Amino acid sequence: MFARKEKLYGFLLVLPSIIAVGIFVYGFIAWSVRVSLSDWVGLTADYTFAGLRNYIELFSDPRFHVDIRNTVIFTVVFVLGALIIGLFLAILLDQRLPGEGFFRGLFLFPMAISFIVTGVVWRWLMNPATSADRLSGYNLLFDSLGLDFLINQWHLTPTYGMAAIAMTAIWQMSGYTMALYLGGLRAVPEELREAARVDGASEFQMYRRIILPLLWPVTLSAVIILGHISLKVFDLIIAVAGKQLPLDVPSIYMWQTTFDGLFYGRGASIGILLLISVAFLIIPYLYYSLRSEGEE
C-alpha cells in the first residue's frame, strides 16, 4: 500500500534535519569528548591524548563536590516546588472561578521573559542584608509588614542558599507546569467527577483518589522537563548571585574553567558529565513515552 518511492520521499524530507542535528548535536558531542580526553590548556587547540585524567581529577575536586551538592539541592527544591505550585494553581483554576483567563495568562508570563531581563530585579528582591539599617528587597517588605521572622539571608544562607535561587526558577516555570496540569485536568471526563460526587466523595477525596492518579503521565513529563532544566541552570544563577563558589554549579564551573582559566580539557569533561546525567534522565523517558505512543 505504501509505495517504496513515497517512503523515500518522506525520508528525503527529514534528511536535512537528520544531517543538521547529526552535526550540531552528535558531531559536537563527539568533538567535546575528544577535547575532554586531551591536555588542552591555553588558547591554542591541543589534542594530545590524556586518557581519563580530566574526569578522574574532577571526582577528587572539592569544587566539583560543591557543584554536585548544589545541583541536588536546586533540583529537589525547584522540581518539587514547581510541581506543587503548578498543581495547586491548576486545581484552583479548575474550579471555574471568575477571571480564570486572566490568571492563566498571568501565571504563564514569566516564561516569556529571560533572566537577562529579570535577573537584576531578583538580585534586588533577594538582597541578603539583615541588619536593620540596610534592609531591602523582600526583607524590607517583611519588616514593614511585621513579618520579621521571615527575614533571611536568601542565597547566602550557608549550604542551602541554592534553595533561594530555585525560588526564582519556580517563579519562572511554575506557570508552565500549571498549564500542563490544567490540560490534564480538563482531559478528565466529567462523568468520572460526577460518578465520584454521586458516590458521596468530597471534592478533596475526588482529587486525591481519582484525578491525581490520572495526572501521573503529566507529572512524569513535567519532572523530565524541569529536571533537565535544573541540570543545565546557568544564566539564572549568574544573574542573581554572580559567580560565587557557594552557589557554583557544573555549568558555571565549566564556563569559568574554560574561558577564564583556559582549561579546555577540564571544561569539556564537565560538559560531558552533564550530558551523561541528562541522558540518564532522558533516555528512559524517551523510550517509555515513544513506545507507548507507538502502540496507540
Place this chain on the structure above:
Amino acid sequence: MSTTSSSLSSSQGRRFQRRYLLLIPLILMTIFYLIPLYVMLVTGFKSFEEVSLQTMWNLPSGIHFDNYIEAFEKLKPHLWNSLIMVIPAAIISSIIGSINGFVLARWRFPGSKLVLPLLLFGMFIPYQSVIIPLAVFMKNIGLAGSIPGLVLVHVIYGIPITTLTFYGYYMTVPKELVEAAKIDGAGLLGTYWNIFIPVSAPAFVVVLIWQFTSAWNDFLFAVILTGNKSWPVTVALQNMAGSQIIAGNVQMAGSLLAALPTLLVYIFLGRYFLRGLMAGSLKG
C-alpha cells in the same frame, strides 16, 4: 420536596462562598508573580537620585519617560537585530518541524522510529558543551558574527522541540484520513498540504511563540556568535549594565523594553499558546 430543594440551595450557597474563598490564594500568588514586574516598572520611572535599594518599594516621585527614551536610543539597533533574527528563525523552524512531524508521525519510512528519539535528544543537551565546536564550525562555514548565522543556529537547535510538537499534534489526526487520501491517489505532499496543513494552526501558534521567545531571550549563542553590529537586544542590555555606576532606572527601563515584544506576544496570543500547551502538544 421543599426540604430537599432548600438544602440544595443552601449547599449551593456554601459552595458559592467557598469558591470565592479560593480567590484569596490566587490573588496571593498573583502578587508573588507580579512583584518583579512592579519593581521593574516603578524603578524605570524614577530619576537617578531616587534609585536606591532602601527605597525600591516606593512609588516614583513623577513619571520620568526620559529613562525609556534613553534606553530606547541605546537599544534601538539591537531591537531591530533581534526582530530580523527572531522572525525568520521562528518561521523556518516551524516549517521544518511541521514537515518532520508529519513524516515521522504519519508517513513513516524504515528506521523512522529510531530517527525521532535521536532528534529529540538534541533538545536536552547543555548548550555550554557545544558552544566551542559551534563557534569554530560557524567560522569555517563563513557565518560567524552574522545574523543569518544566528538564525541558522536557532533553527537547528529548534528542530527537536518543533518536530516533537508537530509529531504529538499530528498523532491525533486519525490514520484513516491518511489512508483515505492515499486511496484517492494523493501523494505525500498532497496529503500534507490538503489534510495536515489546514488543521495545523494551533500547533503552529505554539511552535511560533515558543521559538520566538526562546530565540528572543537567548543570550549564550548571541554573545558568542555575533559581533557588535549584529548583537541582539539581550547582549546590548547586558552591556548597558556597565561596570561603574549602574543607572538602575535606565537599566530597568531597558529591561522592560527588551521584554516588551515577548510580553506582547504572550498578551495577545497567550491563550492560543496555552490552549496548545493544554492540548498536550508540548508535553515534552
Place this chain on the structure above:
Amino acid sequence: MKRRKSLSLQILSIVLVSVFLLAACQPAGGEASEVEVFSWWTGGGEAAGLDAMIEVFKEKNPNIEFVNSAVAGGAGTNARAVLATRLSQNEPPDSWQGHAGQELIGTYVKDEKIEPLNFLYDEEGWLDVMPATLIPLISDGGNIYSVPVNIHRANVIWSNSQILADNGISIPTSMDEWFAAMDALQAAGVTPLSMGEQWTAMHLFETIMLSSLGPDKYNGLWDGSTDWGSSDVTAALEAFTKTLSYTNSDASSLSWQDASQLVVDGSAAFNVMGDWAQGFYQELGLEPNTDYGWAPVPGTGGNFQFLSDSFVLAVGAPDRDAALAWLKVAGSKDGQDAFNPVKGSIPARSDGDVSLYNVYLQSAMDDWASNTVVGSLTHGVVANDSWKSEIDTALGLFLQDQDVGAFQAALVAACASTGPCQ
C-alpha cells in the same frame, strides 16, 4: 473559522506594527577602513574615558571607522568568554584590552596571538616616555607586546573620615594597628571593613599578602623563589583570615561599587579596593579628603601595587594599518590625557599633563614615580589566566570553610600545576 481568522489577523498586526516601529532604526551599513577594538569598558567613567580617546582617534583618522566592541565584563565575565572563543578560532578583533603582565605574556604571547610592537616604540619614541618598570612586564624575549594606556593602584584603603574621627581612630599604617582599630570599631557596633563579591576578596587577599610578606617575598611568590608552603605564607594567610572576620556578612551579594558605597554611606569604616573606587566616588559627586579618605593598605606604605590596561596588536588583524593607527593614539600623550582623567587613572606615560588630574590622581602620580612597584594578582599582572583561575577556586573554597591548611595546600598545588613551581 472566525476564530482562526482573527488569530491570523492578530499575528499579522503584531508583526506589521513591530516592523514599522523598528524600520526607522535599521543601522546603515558601510564598508570603509575600520578598526575593531575589543574591551570590557561598557559603562560609567570607563566607557566615557574610552569615548574620549575614540574622539581623539577620529580627529586624527577621519577615514577609519572605529568599531567599539565592548562587551560587559560584569558578573558573567562574558567579555573573556567572547575573546577566548574568538582567539581560539583565530578570528581576533584588530586590537583588544589586556592587562600588562602575565595575562599578556603567559596567555596571549605564549599562544602567539599578538605581534611584537618594538618598531612602533622606536617610531613613536615611546621608550623615552613609558616607565622603565613597566616595559619588562609587557616584554618577552626582548620583544614589547602592548601599549599601556593607564596605571591603577590596587593597594588602597578607603575610609570614612567621620567614623574614624568619632571613634578616635587615625588611619592605621601597620597590620597590628589596623586590627586594633577594627577591634575598636567592632566593639562600637560599626562594620569595620566592607567587602564585595568573590573577586574583591581576591583583591583583599593580594594586598594582605603584600603587607604581610613585604615586596621581595611577595614578588617571589610569582617567580617561584618564595615557597607557597612556607611558614611566612601561613602567617600571611592567617592575617588574611583575621581580616575577613571584620567584613560584612553579605559580602558575596555586593558588587565592588556596593562595597565602596558602604564606606561613604557610613555603614562601614574601611574598604580595600583599587583606585577606580576614586573614579566611582567622583561620579557620585563626593569630595576627596572630606567625604572619604585614602591611604596605602596598612603595611604596604612605600609600595605601589599596580595594574595597567594596555592594547595589543592581533596576529592576523583584519586591518593591521587601522589597528596601528589606534595603538598610536592609545600610546600618545593626547590620547592618554583624554582617557585617564575621565577614567580616573593615571597615564602610563610619565609626561602626562599634571594639571588635568585631580588631587587623588596627582598623589598617585607621585607615588608611582617614587614607590617600589609590585604587580597585582587579581588584575592579571603576576599570574597567567590559568594559574589565577586555580587560585580563585582555592580562595572560593576557603571563603566557605576558612580552613587555612587546605587553602595553603591548594595554593601550593596551583603553583605546581600552572605556575612556575612545576
